[in-house]
Amino acid sequence: AQTVTQSQPEMSVQEAETVTLSCTYDTSESDYYLFWYKQPPSRQMILVIRQEAYKQQNATENRFSVNFQKAAKSFSLKISDSQLGDAAMYFCAYQGAQKLVFGQGTRLTINP
Amino acid sequence: DAGVTQSPTHLIKTRGQQVTLRCSPKSGHDTVSWYQQALGQGPQFIFQYYEEEERQRGNFPDRFSGHQFPNYSSELNVNALLLGDSALYLCASIRRFDLAKNIQYFGAGTRLSVL
Numbered sequence: 001a002q003t004v005t006q007s008q009p010e011m012s013v014q015e016a017e018t019v020t021l022s023c024t025y026d027t028s029e030s031d032y033y034l035f036w037y038k039q040p041p042s043r044q045m046i047l048v049i050r051q052e053a054y055k056q057q058n059a060t061e062n063r064f065s066v067n068f069q070k071a072a073k074s075f076s077l078k079i080s081d082s083q084l085g086d087a088a089m090y091f092c093a094y095q096g097a098q099k100l101v102f103g104q105g106t107r108l109t110i111n112p
Numbered sequence: 113d114a115g116v117t118q119s120p121t122h123l124i125k126t127r128g129q130q131v132t133l134r135c136s137p138k139s140g141h142d143t144v145s146w147y148q149q150a151l152g153q154g155p156q157f158i159f160q161y162y163e164e165e166e167r168q169r170g171n172f173p174d175r176f177s178g179h180q181f182p183n184y185s186s187e188l189n190v191n192a193l194l195l196g197d198s199a200l201y202l203c204a205s206i207r208r209f210d211l212a213k214n215i216q217y218f219g220a221g222t223r224l225s226v227l
Contacts, residue, residue, distance in 0.1 A: 102154030
């Protein structure tokens with residue numbers, strides 16, 4: 001079975017600084033997708049960024065980028081120029097042939 | 113364009129009761145998935161519906177059942193509620209044709225408290 005591990009329960013960063021959230025996963029599948037979702041206090045899960053495993057190029061969405069290391073099964077999220085609105089729970093997720101599997105989450109705090 | 117909507121927002125039940133949660137998918141979406149998110153945890157997949165049938169199921173007991181209607185909306189039913197069923201229940205939708213892109217859209221969830 002696929003598993004997703006986020007080893008940082010909590011992270012904090014100064015406003016305008018850069019922070020990296022870690023994620024590792026375990027799978028025997030060769031074709032899959034990886035995601036980072038943001039869940040603010042409003043509870044709605046919002047897609048931040050998506051990576052297709054067959055693409056070597058790391059995905060980027062404005063201030064958000066990933067470092068995808070397929071051999072190491074690592075998928076970290078970098079947030080540049082952190083803003084107060086980035087404060088939320090961040091979940092790493094894996095999708096292969098079956099269901100979407102989430103990690104335990106990392107709570108990100110932005111210090112003004 | 114309405115996103116995924118869930119009702120009710122909050123619900124309080126007692127042990128042994130039954131509950132029904134509702135989800136309307138995003139416009140144009142035909143596939144609905146349900147997730148259970150316990151406090152401080154990541155969401156866990158319950159099951160997925162399309163064409164009015166359950167297509168995939170996670171590791172949840174038969175007390176958890178669902179239904180999808182011809183208009184693609186869906187219900188999650190939980191029988192014989194246990195204290196451990198207290199959680200946020202999330203619904204996500206996708207257009208089956210877009211499964212390869214696999215970008216699911218989530219609702220804001222229903223917070224269920226079992227006393």
